[in-house]
Amino acid sequence: MASTPRPVRPAHLADEDLAGAPASPWRNLGLAALIAALLVPLLFAAPFRLVEARLFDVFSTIAPLTPPQPSVTIVAIDEPSFAEIGQRWPWPRSLHGTVVEKLRAAGAKVVGVDIIFSEPSTPQADAALAAAMGPDVVLAADDVTTVMEQGTQVSRVGPIDDLTEAGAVPGVTSVDLDGDASLRRMPSVPDSFAAQALHRAGLPVTEAPEGALIQYFGGPRTYPTVSYYQALDPDGFLPKGFFKDRIVFVGLSLKAAPTPDSGAADTFPTPYTLADNTVTAGVEIQATILDNLRHGLFITPVARPAMAGLVIAAAFLAMLLCGTGMSWRAVIRAVLALAGLILGSWLLLRYGRLWAPPALPAAAMLGVFGTRFGLDYMQERHLRRTVSTAFSRYLPPDLVKQLARNPSALKLGGERRTLSILFCDVRGFTSLSERLKDEPEKLTTLINRLLDPLSEAVMAEGGTIDKYMGDCVMAFWNAPLPAHDHPHRAVQAALRMIEAVKDLNAVLKGESGESAPVFAVGVGVNTGDCVVGNVGSRWRYDYSVLGDTVNLASRLEGLSKEYGVSVILGPSTAEAVRDDYVLVELDRIAVRGRTTQSAIYTVLTPASGRADAAVAEAEALHARLTGHVQAGETAEALALIPRCEALAPALSKYYARLREKLSAP
Numbered sequence: 123m124a125s126t127p128r129p130v131r132p133a134h135l136a137d138e139d140l141a142g143a144p145a146s147p148w149r150n151l152g153l154a155a156l157i158a159a160l161l162v163p164l165l166f167a168a169p170f171r172l173v174e175a176r177l178f179d180v181f182s183t184i185a186p187l188t189p190p191q192p193s194v195t196i197v198a199i200d201e202p203s204f205a206e207i208g209q210r211w212p213w214p215r216s217l218h219g220t221v222v223e224k225l226r227a228a229g230a231k232v233v234g235v236d237i238i239f240s241e242p243s244t245p246q247a248d249a250a251l252a253a254a255m256g257p258d259v260v261l262a263a264d265d266v267t268t269v270m271e272q273g274t275q276v277s278r279v280g281p282i283d284d285l286t287e288a289g290a291v292p293g294v295t296s297v298d299l300d301g302d303a304s305l306r307r308m309p310s311v312p313d314s315f316a317a318q319a320l321h322r323a324g325l326p327v328t329e330a331p332e333g334a335l336i337q338y339f340g341g342p343r344t345y346p347t348v349s350y351y352q353a354l355d356p357d358g359f360l361p362k363g364f365f366k367d368r369i370v371f372v373g374l375s376l377k378a379a380p381t382p383d384s385g386a387a388d389t390f391p392t393p394y395t396l397a398d399n400t401v402t403a404g405v406e407i408q409a410t411i412l413d414n415l416r417h418g419l420f421i422t423p424v425a426r427p428a429m430a431g432l433v434i435a436a437a438f439l440a441m442l443l444c445g446t447g448m449s450w451r452a453v454i455r456a457v458l459a460l461a462g463l464i465l466g467s468w469l470l471l472r473y474g475r476l477w478a479p480p481a482l483p484a485a486a487m488l489g490v491f492g493t494r495f496g497l498d499y500m501q502e503r504h505l506r507r508t509v510s511t512a513f514s515r516y517l518p519p520d521l522v523k524q525l526a527r528n529p530s531a532l533k534l535g536g537e538r539r540t541l542s543i544l545f546c547d548v549r550g551f552t553s554l555s556e557r558l559k560d561e562p563e564k565l566t567t568l569i570n571r572l573l574d575p576l577s578e579a580v581m582a583e584g585g586t587i588d589k590y591m592g593d594c595v596m597a598f599w600n601a602p603l604p605a606h607d608h609p610h611r612a613v614q615a616a617l618r619m620i621e622a623v624k625d626l627n628a629v630l631k632g633e634s635g636e637s638a639p640v641f642a643v644g645v646g647v648n649t650g651d652c653v654v655g656n657v658g659s660r661w662r663y664d665y666s667v668l669g670d671t672v673n674l675a676s677r678l679e680g681l682s683k684e685y686g687v688s689v690i691l692g693p694s695t696a697e698a699v700r701d702d703y704v705l706v707e708l709d710r711i712a713v714r715g716r717t718t719q720s721a722i723y724t725v726l727t728p729a730s731g732r733a734d735a736a737v738a739e740a741e742a743l744h745a746r747l748t749g750h751v752q753a754g755e756t757a758e759a760l761a762l763i764p765r766c767e768a769l770a771p772a773l774s775k776y777y778a779r780l781r782e783k784l785s786a787p
Contacts, residue, residue, distance in 0.1 A: 160489075161482050162430045162434070164482060170482075171300075172301050173479075175301075175304065177479050177481055178306065178335060178393065178479065179304070179306075179393035179394075179396045182337060182338065182393050182421065182471060186339055186340075187337060187419055188339045189339070189419065192345050192346060192409070192413065193412055194345055194368075194369045194408075194412055194413070195346050195364075195368045195369070195370050195371075196346065196347040196348070196370075196371055196403075196406055197348055197372040197373075198348065198375035198403070199350045200349055200374075200375055203350035203351045206349075207351060215239065215247040216250035216251060218237065218251055218254075219250045219253060221353050221354055221372060222235065222251075222255070222259060224355070225356075225365055226254075226256070228356045228357075228360075228365040228366065229363065229366030229368070230258075230365045230366075230367075230369070230370045231258065231322075231367050232258050232260065232319050232369045233258060233260070233372065234261075234262075234293065234319045234369070234370070234371045234372065234408070235261050235371075235372045236262045236295060236315065236371060236372060236373030236404060237261075237372070237373065238262045238263065238264055238279060238280075238281065238295075239251070239282055240264075240279045240280065240281065240282065241282070242282055242284075252284045255289050256288070257289045257322065258322055259289070259290040259291070260291050260292070260315060261285060261290045261293070262292070263278060263279060263281065263294050264278070264279045264295060264296050265279075265296040266278075266279055280292040291318050292313070293313060293314060293315030293317070293318035294311045295315045295408060296309070296311070297309065297390070297404075299390070302391070303390075303391060304390070304392060305336070305390040306335050306392075306393065308330040308334040308335065308411060308415075308420050309330075310332065314411065314415075316409075316414075317415055319371075320369075320415060320416055323369055327415050328418040328420075330415065330420045333423055335420060335477060336392075336407075336411060336420060336421075337410075337419040337420060337421055338393050338394060338410055341392075341394040341400055341402065342400050342401070342403065342406065343406070344410075345410075347375065347406075348360060348364075369412065371405050371406075371409055372405070373404060373408070374403060374404070374405065375403035375405055375406060376389070388403060388405070389401040389403055389404065390402060390407060392407070420475070421471060421475050421476065422475060422477065423476075428478075429482070432483050433482045434486075435483075436463065436482075436487050437487070437489070439459065439487070440459065440486065440490035440491055443455045443459055443491075444456065444490065444494045456487070456491045459487060460484055460487055460488070464480050464484065466480075467480040536654065536656065537655055538651060539600060539601055539651070540608075540650065541598045541599060541600045541601055541608065541650070541651075541652045542598065542608040542649045543596070543598050543652070543667065543675035544585070544597045544599075544612050544616060544645060544646070545594065545595070545596055546595045546596075546597075546645045547593060547643065547644050547680075548569075548593035548641060548642075548643055549643060549644060550641075550642065551593040568639065571626065572641055573590060573595065575622035575625070576619050577595065579618035579619045580595070582615070582618060583612070583618070584611055585597045585599050585611065586602065586665075588664070588667065589666070594679075596676075597612075597615070598612075598652075598667050599612050601654045601667070602654075602665070608649070609649045609694075609695045609698035609699050610698070610699050612695065613691065613695065613699050613702070613703065613725060616645040616688075616689045616725075617689070617725065619643055620645070620688050620689065623643050626641060627641055642688070644683050644690075645679060645688060645689045645690070646675050646676065646677065646678030646680070646681070646682060646692075647678065647689065648671055648675035648678055648691070648695055649671070649694040649698060650669070650670070650674070650692070651671060652668060652669040652672060653667065653669055654666070654667045654668075670714050671692075673714070674692055674714075678691070678692055678722060681722070685708050685709070685779065686773075686774075686776045686778070686779055687708065687773060687775070687776050688724075690708065690722050691722065691723045691724065692720070692722065693713075693723075696722075696723040701729060702729050703726070703727070703728055703729055704725070704726040704727045704729060704732060704737060704741050705723040705724070705725060705726065706723060706744050706773065707721050707722070707744070707745075707748045708721075708776065709722055726741065726772070726773070736769050737769075740769035743765055743769065744766050744770070747762045747763065747766055759784055760781065760785070763777050763784075
């Protein structure tokens with residue numbers, strides 16, 4: 123069964139170097155606890171209450187729960203009424219007495235007048251208003267709070283005694299504003315204006331708990347509203363039975379709803395102010411409070427300890443969702459969790475009449491997700507540096523940068539590709555190891571000093587170092603990133619290696635004199651189709667190459683000693699670089715998978731050397747020599763060897779071997 127390909131990485135990197143240390147459960151718990159501990163105190167901070175209040179404004183105005191029908195009709199003291207009545211404010215109390223009587227005659231069950239008659243007026247006016255009073259009338263009262271050095275004093279300002287003695291009932295219209303001057307809180311007194319109106323109408327009152335929030339049903343003029351002057355003559359201006367069995371509130375209500383900064387009297391910002399930038403008249407807010415009390419529509423905030431528990435739970439839930447790290451699946455889970463939290467908060471408000479602000483729980487989730495993402499990002503950066511550093515020991519720095527910018531260039535798993543393979547082996551290393559068997563540190567230092575320039579030669583030509591096998595280096599070109607001129611690069615790297623060894627020998631001789639070791643290398647280069655990719659087991663694997671092309675390259679490296687040359691090229695490599703170098707055919711050998719023998723070559727000089735007459739003559743003579751050898755013309759071949767050897771002294775060992783072979787009986 124095929125397994126999922128794993129990321130390519132150098133063999134010496136442990137798995138934990140790539141994936142990072144696995145997240146400790148205790149570390150995850152500690153992270154969640156830390157974030158929760160930082161956020162929970164905000165629940166009790168006044169500035170954060172304003173954030174929650176703004177969220178309430180948004181949530182409570184989305185598809186709000188509304189009463190079956192408005193319980194109150196508003197009689198507005200508005201601009202048309204001022205125009206029709208033609209008197210300056212305050213109007214005579216006798217006029218208010220008249221409107222109460224007209225409303226009662228029209229069938230109103232209860233009349234609430236949202237005007238405080240706390241000071242006596244003229245005896246005639248007060249008497250006229252008192253004559254209109256009765257148990258079906260609720261008059262506004264106010265609780266005035268005065269802060270003094272010795273304490274806070276609350277004084278009630280109510281209607282004059284003549285009015286209450288005539289049967290009217292006072293109802294407190296005082297409201298508690300939030301820090302942003304918006305009105306969201308239900309009255310905290312049992313004898314509120316709205317509660318008293320319900321009592322007088324014989325309707326049930328649902329007691330609101332301390333701190334309950336008002337459920338608004340819309341912006342200004344949500345409730346049915348008529349002008350004051352119309353209520354003075356309902357038969358002339360309104361349909362018959364308009365006020366029958368209705369609770370009617372009389373109060374100041376400007377027809378053109380003012381803005382929050384207009385300074386209009388008895389108007390308040392509400393949750394709908396955020397959307398329409400208008401304020402609502404106090405008398406209409408009293409009507410809203412009445413429906414909240416009658417139908418139990420007010421909203422109860424969740425207790426602070428419970429909210430603290432919700433914040434902690436959100437932090438730990440987020441840690442469970444991303445405990446193994448941030449991935450695209452974890453991001454989806456995070457988005458769903460946040461959406462679920464917000465939706466749950468709205469559903470709880472809409473159907474449970476409970477307000478659990480999602481701000482801090484969401485902040486806890488985002489804090490955990492963000493912290494985890496930050497940790498993963500830092501770990502990923504560390505991983506990239508680790509991998510880049512590791513690959514820079516195998517690949518040229520420019521190639522590592524390309525892979526970092528385009529990781530998709532590293533195809534996971536195996537793929538078939540035409541590569542150039544190079545094997546380089548140190549000659550005489552076994553004897554050197556025997557000589558330095560009692561000085562392993564010196565031997566290690568020497569081999570490292572040799573492998574360093576050999577590796578540099580590979581990387582200078584953009585090659586990938588596959589592995590070190592003792593004193594042998596294996597490298598390849600055209601993977602993981604493509605290189606169209608890979609045969610040329612591989613041959614050029616081989617020539618660089620030869621020069622690097624010469625330079626190292628000169629340095630060692632300068633350090634140790636004639637006793638210094640003398641290094642030599644043999645290099646085999648072959649080009650052909652290979653399988654390149656992850657090779658190994660599920661516990662340890664390398665990015666390496668497999669195939670007959672690799673085997674032949676290794677064989678060519680071994681033949682370099684036998685033929686007495688430093689570099690041997692396979693047939694495909696030679697064909698690819700023939701125009702770039704002066705090549706000399708060494709022999710024809712059997713290659714696996716072919717019925718005919720294939721020629722192998724060595725490099726005499728770069729193609730520019732053909733300008734030298736001696737090089738050109740040596741190339742021509744060797745071509746003739748090869749022809750005689752292949753034709754079996756031993757005498758002619760033996761006659762040409764001295765001339766070839768004189769023109770190409772670098773191949774003297776090869777010519778000596780060829781002479782010996784041709785001279786054998």
